[in-house]
Amino acid sequence: MITLNDVKSAAEKVSSYVHRTPLWKSETLSRRLGTNVYLKMELFQKTGSFKPRGAFNQILASGKDALAKGAVAFSGGNFAQGVAYASLVLGVDTIICMPENTPQNYVDATRGYSATIDFSPDMHTAFSRYNDLAEQGRKALHPFDNQHQMSGAGTVAMEIFEDLPEITDLVISIAGGGLITGNTVAIMGLKPQVRVWGVQTEGAASMKSALDSGKVVSITPTSMAKTLGAPFVAQDALKIAQKYLEDLLIVSDKQAIEAQQLILERMKVLPELAASCTLAAVDTIKDRFGPDDHLVLLMCGGNESVANLVGYTKMI
DSSP, X not given: OOOHHHHHHHHHHHTTTSOOOOEEEOHHHHHHHTSEEEEEOGGGSGGGBSHHHHHHXXXXXXXXXTTTTOEEEEOSSHHHHHHHHHHHHHTXXXXXXXXXXXXXXXXXXHHHTTOEEEEESSHHHHHHHHHHHHHTTOEEEOSSSSHHHHHHXXXXXXXXXXXXXXXXXXXEEOSSSHHHHHHHHHHHHHOTTOEEEEEEEGGGOHHHHHHHHTSOOOOOOOOSOGGGOOSSOOHHHHHHHHHHEEEEEEEOHHHHHHHHHHHHHHHSOOOOXXXXXXXXXXXXXXXXXXXXXXXXXXXXXXOOOHHHHHHHGGGO
């Protein structure tokens, strides 16, 4: 399990490679929820999500010998872009294993960072290909179940605390659990009384399944929030959730889409559903916050396509 010191070490390593993203207070959302609401704008991170923080940390922690034959990652989403960018900057030859149904905007962006993409018919096959390439000597980079990825992700919470030491609540969406693990460890180490809320959509409730079962289980994601579509959560993420989560909130895709549109219309930024679902979730429990609380919603990414936006209108 990672510690606050691991997150601090990650911050020292990656700070020169990633953006320090802003923390915005929203008067509109504060009035709506009856408390002080802030958005951590990680969607302004390079590549459009928090993933480069962990990608850089994984590569920088590997050492030259481990990277002699290059690296390999698997992703059909934001991690692909994060690894591609980090690999480009650090001069590492990296192959990204992707399923063929990866949205075109993710494919184009990943290629834009000069990454080599290895397509497979589905994610299961892509994962097998990833393992094969790792066995051939490439350094394996994991999108969430890796301590350096988690520690890198936790640097987001360090920035939040530095900008808002009065924080009382932190709301984070959960896919494979790297983001919730790193940020919970960081914020609890800095201010133990902060309440951490996890959020998932109904068709991507891997953490809920794990908490209900008391162990990591595999699911088949169906949510439109594709970047929440991890088939399972990391074991460390489950332990963190069991110990620290104030609650795990589940919302529908429709609720996440409505929240996305509200943020777009009022804040003039476009979060992906994996980010907007945090607003949808706290909107259902606003009676649990008071006027003196300081609530931070982590806008983890903004890689949304125009085609998806058009399709979402049919859900409303």
